[in-house]
Amino acid sequence: MGAVTITSSPDTTTGRPTDGDREVGTLAAAPLRTEVVSELPYRDDELWKKLHPDSSKRCSAGTTEKCFLEITGMTCASCVSNIEKNLQKEDGIVSVLVALMAGKAEIKYKPDLIQPLEITQLIKNLGFEASVIEDYTDAAGSINLKVTGMTCASCVHNIESRLNKTLGVLHASVALATSKAHVRFDPEVVGPRDIIKIVEGIGFQATLIKRDPKDHNLDHKQEIKQWKKSFLSSLVFGIPVLILMIYMLIPGDQQHESMVLEQNLIPGLSILNLLFFVLCTFVQFLGGWYFYVQAYKSLKHRMANMDVLIVLATTIAYIYSCVILAVAIAEKAEQSPITFFDTPPMLFVFIALGRWLEHIAKSKTSEALAKLISLQATEAVIVTLGPDNCIIRYKYLSCMTDEILQYSGIWRSTL
Structure with a gap:
């Protein structure tokens, strides 16, 4: 099985790798900080609005969301242009990106003005068949976690309140009966590893639910x-x-x-x-x-x-x-x-x-x-480097998926 090594220098503020990240062997090493990385700061609305003016749009009712659609019946670039031009004329649709070969469309929209099912109907009116791909609806900013150790409604409330107060988390819901949690977040602010560490810091065990790589929705x-x-x-x-x-x-x-x-x-x-x-x-x-x-x-x-x-x-x-x-x-x-x-x-x-x-x-x-998707690495090792570029600690992750890799992480494959 393949593996992935992730090297990072955690920041005390966000618990994510900072601009000082470097690959193994980098000469200039940032000093190691030993503070707890499982805690992310709570949301300070005034400070957050000053630093991120656009955040209010993402967190309000007029937030921009993303959906993925499967489209059949396209034959050439003219079909792609037809769909993109007509959808961009509709109120509530921010951007449209259609892939002819894959038969998919990535659409950013405002949920208070239009919904994915309405978008599929617009595409059907153009003469194509369209359906929402459920597995990819919120894949860019959401994860599903398996949470163990919960015993009552108080545990659920504890996890939900802690996550909902975390900077960058848009919404968190936990189901006690299924021991699962669904979290929507801003990937530019917080990552999946940070969310897992927060849950573990409260006293529960959290693992990322792996998606089946065979669900590629490219069947013809x-x-x-x-x-x-x-x-x-x-x-x-x-x-x-x-x-x-x-x-x-x-x-x-x-x-x-x-x-x-x-x-x-x-x-x-x-x-x-x-x-x-x-x-x-x-x-x-x-x-x-x-x-x-x-x-x-x-x-x-x-x-x-x-x-x-x-x-x-x-x-x-x-x-x-x-x-x-x-x-x-x-x-x-x-x-x-x-x-x-x-x-x-x-x-x-x-x-x-x-x-x-x-x-x-x-x-x-x-x-x-x-x-090719099935050949992705199934295990990962997160390594923390010290000031002299030596390994201080490391952690193994199983059931590796693309979602666990945060954008700012430094990683290299060890297949």
């Missing part, structure tokens, strides 16, 4: 199934169209003109064009229904994406062919006109095939990412 099985079904249904009608297209490539001569498919059923309508019309109509409105829905939702918001382009190309070819065929029948033409009924089925077949293969590739990439 649903999209793979959808586009495989779309490809196969389009292919059923596309193969006959392909055969008829090959038939049309036979050089024209007297014998070819007298073939059965070239004969008119009625003036202006040949058997070949009738077959093309029937096959194309099924593909246009059955296989292409998804594209029509997505194009409508996009145009409703005055945006154009790849689905709009596909619908535009196939619809023009279909309508044009229907019009000239109707004109030929009305005029009772001796020869049926040349149509483009073969274009929409073949386009839908190749587009569905391409998106099917695309999501298969994304799924394999997701599996590789999950394997």
